[in-house]
Amino acid sequence: MIRRETIVEAMYNAIRLGATKMPPDIRRALQNALKEETDPMAVKHLEVSLQNADMSEKGNGLVCADTGFPMYFIHAGAKTQLEGGFGILKECAEEATARATAECFLRPTMVHPLTRKNPGNNVGPGMPKIEVVFDRDDDSLEILAAPKGGGSEIFGTFYRMMFPADGEAGIKKFVIECIKDACYAGKVCPPAIIGVGIGGTADLCMSMAKKAALLRPIGKKHTDPEAARLEKELYEASRKLGIGPMGSRGINAVLAVNVDVAVTHTAALPVAVNAQCMVGRRWIAKIDGNGNIDYTGEME
Amino acid sequence: MAEIRDIKLPMTEEDVKSLKLGEMITVSGLLFTGRSRLHIRAIEDNIYPPIDYEKINCFFHVGPVMRQEEDGEWKVVSCEPTSSIRFERYGADVVRKFKLRTLIGKTTMGPATAQALKEVGGIYLSKIGLSGNALKDQVKKVHDVYFLDELGKTECTWIYEVDHFGPFFVAMDSEGNNYFEDLAKEAESKMPEIEKDLGIPAGYDYTEVNAK
Known part of the structure; x- marks a missing residue:
């Protein structure tokens, strides 16, 4: 009891x-991102954010x-x-x-x-x-x-009910546009973790997106090979946007794209996106x- | 990287004109805080903090975490700039009403606020990384608070005295240029190639089920 x-x-x-505290897997991912960025502003955004996390850890700040x-x-x-x-x-x-x-x-x-x-x-x-x-x-x-x-929830939430004919092209177009919009001007505090829900009912779809963004360690892939393939393709596509930390010029708009799937109505293709901010x-x-x-x- | 300039608040027209898009600076002096509720009330209800806006002319978009000590003194626990783009509906009117030369926030603001800043000779500064812990240490004194009972600790207006506060970067200059809008155009121009790599057919559109 x-x-x-x-x-x-x-x-x-x-x-x-x-x-x-900043979760250890998030800190490692931000440190890796810092090694990749070259634009002075992108570098500064990450350096300052990692220092900020150190300060909160030491001084019980936030x-x-x-x-x-x-x-x-x-x-x-x-x-x-x-x-x-x-x-x-x-x-x-x-x-x-x-x-x-x-x-x-x-x-x-x-x-x-x-x-x-x-x-x-x-x-x-x-x-x-x-x-x-x-x-x-x-x-x-x-x-x-x-x-x-708020930033990640307010600016990083998207839903679209698509149809079987919209296909995988529709899913990919929707998600990459969501990433571009969410990261504009650093709205969701990138590098973000992008959760994508595909299938289910509307509420289950969004719930999957949220949990994929919040509850999965960085680097862990979906066990369904089709979902894992989408994760990889969308992550790689996000790195070509030219958007970096806090919306600066860079590579790391996102730390991970995490997809989850549920069976859905034979007439439907619901897709939801929910972002988590860089402090995760x-x-x-x-x-x-x-x-x-x-x-x-x-x-x- | 070049040394970061510190600019005294309130900024002069010369200060503002000398600041380049993308430049990193710190500021020192007095500022006032606020977010959605200040914007809405100032314009819709004509209710705003009764301060001398010529002296306290820097508007810091933030909902800080504040703690009241046993002696009654207020301390900043953390202050992280909040997303300014949310205030765009009222942003231009607020800039004109108080003739604000300095805005500090997160993200950016839209074309209407850019136009207002151009008119009054003002700039918009955006945050660098997450830095709420450093920023709180740069607040040297909490001078006053307005509308605390009505709006609560997060939405009310605090008057801070800050020293080498920042760094922030110039995201909108006084000529109407916007750092992020330039970047957005670059990202947009990459989309056709990215979509092609993802196997999305050229001219692809979602199924339309509503009357046009």
Whole structure:
């Protein structure tokens, strides 16, 4: 049985660490990008951003002031038991988010969409976002906290319902145009991680794009060879745009293109794109059945 | 790389004219912050911070993370410039209303703001990388805050005194030139070749299902 206070503690620390540390795979990818860029502005954008991440790590500052949308992606096992049941996960996430906001690890950013009123704690209908999947066979609870910046979500979200006749050419045209538009003037804070969802329903398609952008370590390819081929072709195409870090002249508009697929209606070809910014914030808290918490920035 | 110039705020017309597109600079002096709500309210409702815009003439597009210390003093936890292109609907009117010579933000702004900057003799500076931690250390004093209760810590207006704040680069000069628009044209010109490499037929278009 995992206690309620353990869950809140794990969520709070995961979102705090997410806001203050750059994940190691993202840092390695940015360092590799820095080696490739030659334009002085492109180089400077990356040098400054890596220094900024160092400063936040040392001084408990923030990797980016826009801590954005608070989200928790949770994995549970068949034998996982929570004090109070799984229904408490939402209030645990609210408590953890409000605490991290009060302590200035998260900026109070969530507002009502119509009144624009800001409750000051990042908690309201639908936020923080939590998603639970039961895909483990043990008694653990794994929480990935992802504070996602506005730039990448606002300027990096695209959806198009295409048709079977639009074919792979349509998918590729849509994605490369999305990358060009998203990276214009550094809107999504490139080098971005581009998540692409293909198939499913409209909401599943977008959800796949988001998870492909946020939850996959850099360099990991899709197991479906067709999806992996698209990832490679689109990544290579993005490097020919002439767009680099923060929209400067360069090569690295993106760090990775991650595709995911789902079966879809025989009449449909839905495609969604969701971008993650260069800091790629996410941190993981793993709670075992005895309530021990282990934190890591490394994805499997 | 050449030494980065520091320009005193408020900028003079001569300062502005001397700045070249793509040049990296820092600024020192007083600035005010704001984002969507300031733009909308200033133009739609004529509500804006009652400051002397001749003296505090630099508009920093940002929603900082702010912490109030036990003695009541406000400290900047982080300040990362926010995307200015979102404000384009009101950007030109705000520049004209306050005769702003210096805008600092992220991304760029559109043709209407470029025209307004040309009229008042102003420039737009865009951020270099993510640098919220360095920038917060360059804020020497938080002088004042307006509309904190109404708008909250993120959207309200803070008055900062900054020292060697930046670096930023000139993304729009006072002649109406835009660093990013030039780059966008270059990227656009590469699209036909990229599409060809991806196997997209020339003149390809998506299936149209709506009345034209």
